[in-house]
Amino acid sequence: MKFILSDVKLINLPKIEDPRGNLSFIEEEKHIPFKIERTYWIYDVPGGEIRGGHAFKKQLEFIVALSGSFDITIDDGIEKKTFSLNRSYNGLYIPCGLWREMENFSTNSLAMVLSSTLYSEEDYILEYPDFLKYKGL
Ligand code: TYD
Numbered sequence: 001m002k003f004i005l006s007d008v009k010l011i012n013l014p015k016i017e018d019p020r021g022n023l024s025f026i027e028e029e030k031h032i033p034f035k036i037e038r039t040y041w042i043y044d045v046p047g048g049e050i051r052g053g054h055a056f057k058k059q060l061e062f063i064v065a066l067s068g069s070f071d072i073t074i075d076d077g078i079e080k081k082t083f084s085l086n087r088s089y090n091g092l093y094i095p096c097g098l099w100r101e102m103e104n105f106s107t108n109s110l111a112m113v114l115s116s117t118l119y120s121e122e123d124y125i126l127e128y129p130d131f132l133k134y135k136g137l
Pocket of ligand 1: 038040042050051052053054119
């Protein structure tokens with residue numbers, strides 16, 4: 001399936017407020033529309049660095065700023081939008097076939113990524129011209 005920018009969604013997660021500290025959670029196929037096969041996280045990003053800069057053919061992802069803040073720019077080959085993540089109780093659902101870049105990481109930010117697939121080098125589209133070709137643009 002070919003996804004476009006409007007398929008990218010900022011999803012609010014449950015937030016159990018408590019004077020002892022708040023709690024949020026994610027259940028697969030309930031709060032996010034896929035089963036989780038892998039979790040990875042990005043941390044200790046030096047100021048000014050950019051992560052991402054690729055698209056995936058198959059994997060769906062959900063990204064939460066567990067700590068700090070960063071921006072994710074999504075590009076479907078026709079239009080682009082930047083989403084700022086800075087809350088532990090929401091996250092960005094990014095379906096496959098979309099170019100993305102992550103930048104403006106704050107000090108001590110922690111990006112948690114839930115993925116629908118195991119790591120696969122073959123799933124990456126690394127060059128932007130290849131991405132446009134893949135999208136038929
Ligand atoms: P990459 O996905 O390119 O990072 P980013 O998009 O955040 O810039 O991954 C960086 C390196 O880590 C690359 O050599 C592949 C490796 N890697 C794994 O081995 N397993 C994983 O689950 C991920 C996400 C990356």
